Structures are given as structure tokens and as C-alpha cells.
Amino acid sequence: MIKRFLLLTLVAFGCTSNQGDSLQAWMKDSKRVKALSTIPMINDLVRGVGKEHVECLSLIHGEIDPHSYELVKGDAEKFERADVVFANGLGLEHGPSLCTHLKEHSKCVTLGDHLYRQCREELLVIDGVVDPHVWMDIALWIRLVDPIVWTLSDLDPENKDAYAANGRDLKAQLKEVHAKVYEQMQTVPANQRFLVTSHDAFNYFARRYLATADELGSHSWKRRVAAPEGLSPDGQLTSRDIQEISAHLQRYRVPVVFSESNVNQAALLKVMDVCKKRGHVVRISDESLYGDAMGESYVQMMQHNAKLITEGLTK
Numbered sequence: 001m002i003k004r005f006l007l008l009t010l011v012a013f014g015c016t017s018n019q020g021d022s023l024q025a026w027m028k029d030s031k032r033v034k035a036l037s038t039i040p041m042i043n044d045l046v047r048g049v050g051k052e053h054v055e056c057l058s059l060i061h062g063e064i065d066p067h068s069y070e071l072v073k074g075d076a077e078k079f080e081r082a083d084v085v086f087a088n089g090l091g092l093e094h095g096p097s098l099c100t101h102l103k104e105h106s107k108c109v110t111l112g113d114h115l116y117r118q119c120r121e122e123l124l125v126i127d128g129v130v131d132p133h134v135w136m137d138i139a140l141w142i143r144l145v146d147p148i149v150w151t152l153s154d155l156d157p158e159n160k161d162a163y164a165a166n167g168r169d170l171k172a173q174l175k176e177v178h179a180k181v182y183e184q185m186q187t188v189p190a191n192q193r194f195l196v197t198s199h200d201a202f203n204y205f206a207r208r209y210l211a212t213a214d215e216l217g218s219h220s221w222k223r224r225v226a227a228p229e230g231l232s233p234d235g236q237l238t239s240r241d242i243q244e245i246s247a248h249l250q251r252y253r254v255p256v257v258f259s260e261s262n263v264n265q266a267a268l269l270k271v272m273d274v275c276k277k278r279g280h281v282v283r284i285s286d287e288s289l290y291g292d293a294m295g296e297s298y299v300q301m302m303q304h305n306a307k308l309i310t311e312g313l314t315k
């Protein structure tokens with residue numbers, strides 16, 4: 001089922017997901033716009049808008065942590081070749097060498113700035129820091145399609161009608177996925193909709209898809225999500241963090257913790273161990289969620305997460 005969906009998605013986006021092929025095409029001279037995105041979730045949006053008119057490449061791919069990413073051999077050339085660079089901003093890309101290249105590129109579009117201008121009140125601040133994981137809320141992520149359309153149209157006015165049409169199609173497709181994910185999450189009874197993951201990447205997901213209407217008004221939806229590791233998985237983990245998450249699991253009788261594909265499971269295993277000592281047995285999910293890594297496509301990522309969470313919480 002997933003394989004069939006992937007094929008459809010790749011056809012819809014008109015682009016291969018093979019990073020090797022993309023890179024080879026990218027390095028060749030071409031008249032088409034070359035768009036470099038920092039993370040694959042942004043790259044997927046750019047592909048959806050640009051289709052055959054834009055050569056797309058994600059700087060970070062696979063299971064690499066975007067928070068602390070530092071440039072590797074060959075990356076500087078990608079920046080040199082890029083007509084435009086799309087970044088998340090909001091503190092996500094905080095590796096010093098990446099920050100420098102983003103600042104110095106002549107055409108860097110920080111999509112988080114657009115959200116900040118358009119809907120600042122929807123951005124989450126966790127412990128005084130803006131949470132950069134906005135892709136976890138599809139309704140919020142859709143808002144980035146327009147600035148991508150505008151940017152590509154400025155760079156390549158000849159194809160502006162195609163970018164506008166592709167943008168409309170992409171927004172319609174994502175709205176549909178958003179509605180389905182919401183519907184699916186509502187099949188989990190409210191008293192079971194508690195998500196515990198490796199790092200703090202799912203706040204936007206919890207607010208949009210797990211919270212009840214009453215909780216949104218009072219901010220009490222925050223109890224719907226917890227993680228031993230903070231907004232960035234490269235931070236220091238303390239025994240207090242482990243104790244707090246274990247207490248949270250016990251308080252809300254949460255039966256499962258969800259690993260993430262690109263984060264070490266050590267913290268979750270410690271949490272499970274503490275829970276067991278407290279007399280509350282917790283299992284780990286059969287498969288991992290996509291938190292900061294995307295897998296094959298953004299849509300597939302969100303559908304995979306919704307399915308896994310639904311099944312895990314209702315088992």
C-alpha cells in the first residue's frame with residue numbers, strides 16, 4: 001500500500017527521489033532554475049511548485065539531523081550553483097557553517113520569516129525558543145506554497161502561470177491530506193491521544209491533530225505531547241528529563257513511546273526502564289516515526305506518522 005502510494009506521489013511531483021541522480025543533474029549547466037532547499041520537506045514543496053521547470057535539490061537528506069548540520073565536501077559548490085536557496089529558519093539550521101552560507105547567499109528565502117509575518121500567533125514558543133518543526137502541521141505548512149510560487153515566478157517570469165497552477169494543485173492536495181490525517185487522529189479516543197516521542201518535534205502535530213477544542217483555548221493541549229529530548233536532539237539529556245517523562249507516561253497511562261527514524265533510542269529505553277520500576281509497563285513502537293527526517297515524500301511522511309500513531313495508541 002505504501003509502495004503504491006509512493007509511486008503515485010513521485011509521479012505527482014514529477015521528480016525522482018534518488019539523491020544521486022538529482023545531484024548529477026544539479027551539477028550540470030542548465031537553463032532551468034536551480035533551487036537548493038536545506039531540508040527534504042521544503043524540497044518536496046519546491047518540487048511540487050516547480051515541477052519540470054526547476055531543478056530541485058535538498059542539502060540535507062536521509063537520516064541526517066538538520067539542527068546541527070554542518071557543510072560537508074561539495075556543499076559549498078551547491079550553494080554557488082543555486083539560483084535560490086530555501087531555508088526553514090526559525091532556528092532549525094543552527095550549524096555555524098550552514099548559517100554562514102545561508103546568510104551570504106544572494107538569494108536566500110527564509111520561509112519561517114514568512115510565517116512570522118503572516119501568522120506569528122500560530123508559531124509555538126517552547127522554553128523561550130521558537131519551535132522550528134512547523135512541517136508537522138500540514139495546515140501551517142501549506143502556507144509556504146505561496147512564497148515559493150512568488151519566488152520562482154520572480155526568477156522565471158516566463159513560467160509564472162505554471163507555478164501558480166502547480167501551487168494551487170499542491171495546496172489542494174495537501175489540504176486533502178490534512179483533513180484525512182485529522183480525521184484519522186480523531187478515531188483515537190481523546191483520553192488515549194497522548195504522544196511521547198524521542199525529541200520535541202511533535203508539538204505542532206499535537207496541537208493540530210491530538211488536542212480537543214477545549215484544550216486549544218487554554219493551552220492545556222501541551223499535555224498531549226512529551227519527549228525526553230528537547231527541540232534539538234543534540235542537546236544534553238538529564239536524569240530529571242527522564243524522570244519527568246516517566247511520570248508523564250504514568251500520569252496519563254500512556255502505553256507506548258514512539259522512536260524517531262533519525263534519533264538514537266537510548267533516551268526512550270531509559271524512560272521505559274524507569275516506568276517499569278514505577279510499575280507502569282510501556283512498550284516501544286514497532287516502527288519509527290519521521291520527525292526531522294522525511295522518508296520518500298512529505299505526504300507519505302505525514303500519512304506514515306498518522307497511521308503509526310493511530311495504531312500505536314489504540315492497540
Ligand SMILES: [Zn+2]
Pocket residue numbers: 067133199200201231232233291292
Ligand atoms: Zn527536530
